[in-house]
Amino acid sequence: MTETKIDISELKSEGSDVIKELTEFLKEKTNAKVEAGTTEIIVREDDEEETVSRQYLRLLLRKFLHKKELKDYFRVIGGKENILTIKEKKIAEEE
Numbered sequence: 023m024t025e026t027k028i029d030i031s032e033l034k035s036e037g038s039d040v041i042k043e044l045t046e047f048l049k050e051k052t053n054a055k056v057e058a059g060t061t062e063i064i065v066r067e068d069d070e071e072e073t074v075s076r077q078y079l080r081l082l083l084r085k086f087l088h089k090k091e092l093k094d095y096f097r098v099i100g101g102k103e104n105i106l107t108i109k110e111k112k113i114a115e116e117e
Contacts, residue, residue, distance in 0.1 A: 024066070024073050028083065029107040031061040033096060040090060047086050052079070080106055 030041060045058045048065060052074045055066040067073050080098050083106065087093045099107045 024104070026065045026074070026076060026079055026104045026106065028063040028065070028079070029061065029101070029105065030058075030063055032110045033092075033108045034061070035110075036092065040092075043090070044083075044086055048079075048082060051082050076100065076104065076106065083108060 030044070033040065033044075041058055041063075045056050045063060048054075048063065049056045052065060052067075054074055055068070057064045057066070065074060065079065080100065083098045084093070087096050087098070087108075095111055095113075096108050097111055099109050101107050
C-alpha cells in the first residue's frame, strides 16, 4: 500500500470548493482512495501493481491548476519522498 501526500495549505485560500473539485479530479483520474484533510490530500493505493507515480500525480495537479485557471498563481513542487506541495507563486510587484 503506497501513500502520497499533497500539501494544499496554500491552495486553501482559494476556498473549499476548489479542494473538493481537486479531490474528485484525483479520484476520477487515479482510481485510488483520495482523502482530503485540512491541509493535505492523501492518495492511497491498495494495489501494488497499479501504483500512481509521483510524476503522474504532479502532472495531474498541474492539469487541474491549468483547468481552474490557477496556473499563474500556484505551482507544484516535489518535496521529500512521497510529498508534493502546491505553493503560491511569488509574483513580482510591477512598479
